[in-house]
Amino acid sequence: MPWMMPNILKNLFSSPATRKYPFETRQYWAGARGQLQIDLARCVFCGLCQRICPAQAITQYGNKKDPDVTIDYNPFACIYCARCAEKCPSGAIYIHESHAVPADRKITYGRNDISLSKGELS
Amino acid sequence: MSRITFPFGPQHPVLPEGIQLSLTCEDEKVVEVRPVIGYMHRGIEKAAERNPYPNNVFLCERICGICSFIHALSYCQLVEELMKVEVPPRARYLRVVWSELSRMHSHLLWLGLLADSFGFESLFMQCWRARETVLDILEMTTGQRVIQSSCIVGGVRRDINADQARQVREMLNKVKTEIDAVLPVFQKDYTIKARTVGKGVLPKGQAWTLGAVGPMLRASGWAWDCRSLGYAAYGELGFEPVVENGGDSYARTMVRARELVQSYELVLRALDSMPEGELAVKVKGAPPAGEAIMRTEQPRGELFEYARGNGTQQLERLKIRTPTFANLPALLAMLPGCEIADVPVIVLSIDPCIACTER
Amino acid sequence: MNEIAVDKGALGLTVQQLLDENCRLATTVCLDQGDYFEVLYYFHRDLDLVTLRVKVGKDEELPSISGLHLPAALIENEMKEFFGINITDIAIDFQGRMLLTEASLQKPMLKNNANRMEG
Numbered sequence: 001m002p003w004m005m006p007n008i009l010k011n012l013f014s015s016p017a018t019r020k021y022p023f024e025t026r027q028y029w030a031g032a033r034g035q036l037q038i039d040l041a042r043c044v045f046c047g048l049c050q051r052i053c054p055a056q057a058i059t060q061y062g063n064k065k066d067p068d069v070t071i072d073y074n075p076f077a078c079i080y081c082a083r084c085a086e087k088c089p090s091g092a093i094y095i096h097e098s099h100a101v102p103a104d105r106k107i108t109y110g111r112n113d114i115s116l117s118k119g120e121l122s
Numbered sequence: 123m124s125r126i127t128f129p130f131g132p133q134h135p136v137l138p139e140g141i142q143l144s145l146t147c148e149d150e151k152v153v154e155v156r157p158v159i160g161y162m163h164r165g166i167e168k169a170a171e172r173n174p175y176p177n178n179v180f181l182c183e184r185i186c187g188i189c190s191f192i193h194a195l196s197y198c199q200l201v202e203e204l205m206k207v208e209v210p211p212r213a214r215y216l217r218v219v220w221s222e223l224s225r226m227h228s229h230l231l232w233l234g235l236l237a238d239s240f241g242f243e244s245l246f247m248q249c250w251r252a253r254e255t256v257l258d259i260l261e262m263t264t265g266q267r268v269i270q271s272s273c274i275v276g277g278v279r280r281d282i283n284a285d286q287a288r289q290v291r292e293m294l295n296k297v298k299t300e301i302d303a304v305l306p307v308f309q310k311d312y313t314i315k316a317r318t319v320g321k322g323v324l325p326k327g328q329a330w331t332l333g334a335v336g337p338m339l340r341a342s343g344w345a346w347d348c349r350s351l352g353y354a355a356y357g358e359l360g361f362e363p364v365v366e367n368g369g370d371s372y373a374r375t376m377v378r379a380r381e382l383v384q385s386y387e388l389v390l391r392a393l394d395s396m397p398e399g400e401l402a403v404k405v406k407g408a409p410p411a412g413e414a415i416m417r418t419e420q421p422r423g424e425l426f427e428y429a430r431g432n433g434t435q436q437l438e439r440l441k442i443r444t445p446t447f448a449n450l451p452a453l454l455a456m457l458p459g460c461e462i463a464d465v466p467v468i469v470l471s472i473d474p475c476i477a478c479t480e481r
Numbered sequence: 482m483n484e485i486a487v488d489k490g491a492l493g494l495t496v497q498q499l500l501d502e503n504c505r506l507a508t509t510v511c512l513d514q515g516d517y518f519e520v521l522y523y524f525h526r527d528l529d530l531v532t533l534r535v536k537v538g539k540d541e542e543l544p545s546i547s548g549l550h551l552p553a554a555l556i557e558n559e560m561k562e563f564f565g566i567n568i569t570d571i572a573i574d575f576q577g578r579m580l581l582t583e584a585s586l587q588k589p590m591l592k593n594n595a596n597r598m599e600g
Contacts, residue, residue: 003307007248010303017251029262031280033271054177081180081271086279160580168589333505333552351528415523415530426523428510443508443556451552480580 028097033080035096038073042092045069049084072110123148132161136239136466139476147462155457159480166481170440175201175409176275186478187268188231189420191224194273196418200427201275204414212399213277214355218392220272222385227256228421229382232473239466240317245307252300259293277402287393298386305379318371322456322468325369334452335445336423338472341366341373348419359391371471408435420445422473444478484532489543492535496546499524506553511560513592518566547572563590
């Protein structure tokens, strides 16, 4: 008991250590790897991201000469290592700092499910 | 006298991961223990044989969440030894910084769990609040709090520039004041001593022959620490193992508390003496046919890794022997003779990381 | 680090010699080499390592060292479960159910057991 007294007195007179979530959310540090987004407008469809991904979360359909070539990204297979963002020669992969909110079903960003435009991610 | 057998685990509030110990008791004294493991087996060694060798770092990191960076570090050092790659000095110092930060957050987690195991919840919260600052440092410097993905074969991926280093020092000083407020409680409080002194005694000779590693061995009087082998930058920073002589749970608590302060000092020293240079060397080619061994010091003890290459991009065999696997026989020898109320404290005092044990 | 190639008949004697020098078992590694198994025993001698290398045929028996050194029982159970080596007289024998269940792939670490990706 006596050894905890300094702690107890300090905590009695200071503000709470917790934050009022969901009204206050945590600020992520710069460079944190939260969500991934692929900008199809800048992508040159070289396929490097698909080859380098350790979890096979990125799939490219077609090669760069096809008119309807596209890329699918599976955020539930992704391990958020950001190797694709390092390798991308055209800077088409953005890593946002905030993490995704929990989802109630598994989706794939791409031509079959949701389109990869910048406004969609929360 | 009648005996009763009941299971301790796999879900118990005190255990960080699932392990079952089938305890046979006479009245309140434990007479026999039989472990039942297998709840956390994921087949990592087999999975490592199918990935190209650079991708295995990400697999090895995810063996355990608490000791994640040192798993990645051991794997990278193992492949570097197999392929005869020389890592630049700045990368070696950065690896030491992140290893010691991992050790700090692991020991703070353990101190909190120990306090929680005898119901001292306010002390548990204080330890974990100090740990939050260490996790913030890790997120600021590597990008994520727990699975850092910062170590690659040939070096590291990110740098700590001068501005970040200044911020790291400020945050570490904040952690140190919080630790200084909490450690005297572990050292001198009457209730903590009553629950840990004399419980789970491992005599010096038995500790060695039963195969104990890490703080369990050092709390029984052996000055045995793999960081004395001088991997990464430990040879240049100078390092002495922390030793206690009691052999009981209190001695193990003191070893980890003193190692926490030692890690804080090692991080500051590594930041001060970090040389300039590049972060990684490019590693080309495939692991040659041959074998390599790497031993590093995790927060829980010695991690032993073995790899065999065969000239292809996939490793032929990767074997990982984690410290809790080596500490389990010592636990099974400590438990008979103790009372049921002491079982959670003794099990927790080996710092069980069952996800590591079963890979 | 020194290495000794040992015949499996002489394994017990060599291990006892090492134990008398105050060495202890660090771990064992098993390798599937096609038509035989190669088992490596690593012993700690202070901070150094001593290696024993034993070759066992696929249908031969390997004597357990857990009678001499009890902590070896856990790792020998694991080798028996994952590779199918016939290790006899293990002190605490989990009968192949230490880490795997009836429903899992048996002897998964053998080379010819496929390493497939699900999903």
